[in-house]
Amino acid sequence: xxxxxxxxxxxxxxxxxxxxAETTSATIAPSLFPNRLGAxxxxxFTIRYAGVEFGVPSPLNVPSPVRRAVLHFPxxxxxxxxxxxSCTVARLRAHGASGCxxxxxxxSGHALVESRTGSQTITENITLQAFLxxxxxxxxxxxxxxxxxxxxxxxxxxxxxxxxxxxxYGEELKxxxxxxxxxxxxxxxxxxxxxxxxxxxxxxxxxxxNTVVVPSSCPIGGFPFAGEFTYAxxxxxxxxxxxxxxG
Amino acid sequence: xxxxxxxxxxxxxAFACMLIAAxxxxxxxxxxxxxxRFSPDKLGAPTNLSATAKFSSAAPGPQSPVTKVTAYAxxxxxxxxxxxxxxxxxxxxxxxxGPSVCPADSRVGFGKGIGLFEIAGENVPGPFTLEFFxxxxxxGHIVMLIYVSAVTPATEQLALVAREVRAPKPYGFGxxxxxxxIPTLPGAALGWxxxxxxxxxxxxxxxxxxxxxxxxxxxxxxxxxxxxxPRGGFPIKAIIGFADGAMVTVTPTIPCPHKQ
Numbered sequence: 081x082x083x084x085x086x087x088x089x090x091x092x093x094x095x096x097x098x099x100x101a102e103t104t105s106a107t108i109a110p111s112l113f114p115n116r117l118g119a120x121x122x123x124x125f126t127i128r129y130a131g132v133e134f135g136v137p138s139p140l141n142v143p144s145p146v147r148r149a150v151l152h153f154p155x156x157x158x159x160x161x162x163x164x165x166s167c168t169v170a171r172l173r174a175h176g177a178s179g180c181x182x183x184x185x186x187x188s189g190h191a192l193v194e195s196r197t198g199s200q201t202i203t204e205n206i207t208l209q210a211f212l213x214x215x216x217x218x219x220x221x222x223x224x225x226x227x228x229x230x231x232x233x234x235x236x237x238x239x240x241x242x243x244x245x246x247x248x249y250g251e252e253l254k255x256x257x258x259x260x261x262x263x264x265x266x267x268x269x270x271x272x273x274x275x276x277x278x279x280x281x282x283x284x285x286x287x288x289x290n291t292v293v294v295p296s297s298c299p300i301g302g303f304p305f306a307g308e309f310t311y312a313x314x315x316x317x318x319x320x321x322x323x324x325x326x327g
Numbered sequence: 328x329x330x331x332x333x334x335x336x337x338x339x340x341a342f343a344c345m346l347i348a349a350x351x352x353x354x355x356x357x358x359x360x361x362x363x364r365f366s367p368d369k370l371g372a373p374t375n376l377s378a379t380a381k382f383s384s385a386a387p388g389p390q391s392p393v394t395k396v397t398a399y400a401x402x403x404x405x406x407x408x409x410x411x412x413x414x415x416x417x418x419x420x421x422x423x424x425g426p427s428v429c430p431a432d433s434r435v436g437f438g439k440g441i442g443l444f445e446i447a448g449e450n451v452p453g454p455f456t457l458e459f460f461x462x463x464x465x466x467g468h469i470v471m472l473i474y475v476s477a478v479t480p481a482t483e484q485l486a487l488v489a490r491e492v493r494a495p496k497p498y499g500f501g502x503x504x505x506x507x508x509i510p511t512l513p514g515a516a517l518g519w520x521x522x523x524x525x526x527x528x529x530x531x532x533x534x535x536x537x538x539x540x541x542x543x544x545x546x547x548x549x550x551x552x553x554x555x556x557p558r559g560g561f562p563i564k565a566i567i568g569f570a571d572g573a574m575v576t577v578t579p580t581i582p583c584p585h586k587q
Contacts, residue, residue: 198437198458199476200426229544231431233531263526264366264377266437 103311104143105130108151108319110305112294115326120160120291124189125151126275127307127319142196144311145270146257152306155250156295159186159220159278162288167211169223172237177209177225184211186290189276191226193269195262202262204228204269208276212290216241222253224276236260248304259312268312298325356386359567359575367530368584371554373546376400377526380565382519389445389516395505395568399498401561401581403553406469406500410534410547411435414460414472421460421472422486429460432534435471435549440523442477445516453477453518457525465490473504497562499553508570517570556583 109126127149131141167180177185187210195202206228213221224238240255260269279292295303302322310316363378384390400406414421414429421428438457443450455477462470468491475485487504494501508517528549536545553561560580567575 198426198434198439199456199474200458202431230533230535231434232529233533233544233546263437263529264364264375265379265524265526 103132103313103315104146104309104317105132105137106146106307106309106317106319108305108307108321110303110321110323112292112303112323115294115323117294117298117326118296119294120279121294122277122279123157123292124275124277125305126273127271128273129271129309142194142201142267143270143272144313144315145259145268146309147259147312148310149253149255149257150308151253151255152245152249152304152308153251153253154295154299154303154305155248156297157250157303158293160291160293161186161212162290165212166214167223168214169237169239172211172223172225173235176227176235177211180211183290186210186212186222187276187278189274191274192272193228193260194272195267195269197262197266202231203272204231204234208274210276210278213239219243222255224255232262234260248299249306294326356384357390357569357573357575358383358385359565359577361563361565361577361579363563363579363581365550365552365561365581365584368552368582370552370556370584372552373528373530373532373548374550374552375526375529376404376550377524379522379524381522390443390519391569391571391573392508392517392519393506393567394508394570395503395566397492397501397503397566399494399564400500401553401557401563402494402497402499403555404499404561405548405551405553407548407551408435408461408469410536410545411461411532411549412534414462416472418472418486418488421474422484425476425484426458426460426474429472432547433461435459435461436525436527438523438525441521442518443521444518451480452521453480457523459489459527462488468492469502471502494564497557498564552584 107128111124112121113124114121129143129146130137131143132138133141163183165181165183167184171179189208191206191208193204193206206226209225211223211225213223215221220242222240224240226236226238228234236258238255238257240253243252243254245252262269280289302324305321305323306318308316308318360381361378363376365374365376367374382390412430412432414433416428436459440455442453442455444453455475458474460472460474462472464470470491471489473487473489475487477483487506489502489504492501492503532547532549533544534547535542560582562578562580565577569575
């Protein structure tokens, strides 16, 4: 059994905090299910981006495309991978999810991307599938396949590397997000929401499935999560959130 | 201010359908430079056709607004709109309600640009956007609705109708539309356009359609690059009529695709 300390992302949760960049704000919302100390669980991590106008997040403004994200995860949170299989970014780009071993898949989710084209904001729903990549310098890597179909069929692969972090966090996931092209001379698409669930709760889990393991102890105030974001316009921002300690 | 904005938009509109790289002169004063390209530029492949038109004048002061545009695409270039939706709205309704009146899958192109109009001897810029919607065919010919929107210095919207026309050799698909002249303040000059960028189609457009009761992803080929490229590149032609009676003809070319 191989155990890799966790560093990933996904959907809805408890408290979420806002941090603001010059033109784009981001909020993060992590959740664990089941939220029980030491339990094998699913982590859902949602990020929402919004354009900022007059210092206030505005749903009418398309956020700047995010280029880099660093996600921080609480100490003790880890990913349990019973049978290690990995998939390369090149393979994902060329063949999609079907080109990767099933055991390399660690999660799934969805995203919404937006682009201001003409006088309208065009949106596209994206499906996300997360895969374990080959280790780099003995550090785990992840690849997230983002596939949209309409109105523009587009496939993008996000890459992430897990590194050790400083307290109160255990590890951080550094992700690079490539430009999402739209049309010539039109701006790249921006991610508005990004929600990924890694691992599976016991109810749906196969015996040897990849899962998240909840830390065996919970710090006062709950499990801390954080995100730092760098945008295409050069601005940057951060967001903090905690998930409550198991009751 | 509103009247001026309308005049500006009218001028802007005029360039909505130019495809391409060339320079033409009208009445020895007006100059039009057009640059166009296919992306990707692969023979026989669905593509995006984009064009930038830049306008200038040797004469000082306000330029004459555009009143008519006719553009011809190269022979062999297909405009395959099967799978796309159509906008059933009239131009008047589109102008009154906005783009939401047209289904998303009827959108076939976009554009943006900068218009100018003179106030107290100063050229005031007015950015604008263009959206192209596929309308119901007329006598088997393609019809497009063009929605023009400007927000600053004043909010103004306008809708035009562009119709497919027969093109002379060596051209294929042709399209034409008129631009109304809208007066500004009494004695004031009409607005004119500085530059405009247009983009039509994409290589990977797809929409979900219900086919035999099942949801199916349907790809729209849209603009398709000709399967052969004549020596010197794909020829394009644009004829631009101005309010002062001048007529500019631009005959640029799109370079042939690089051999793979």
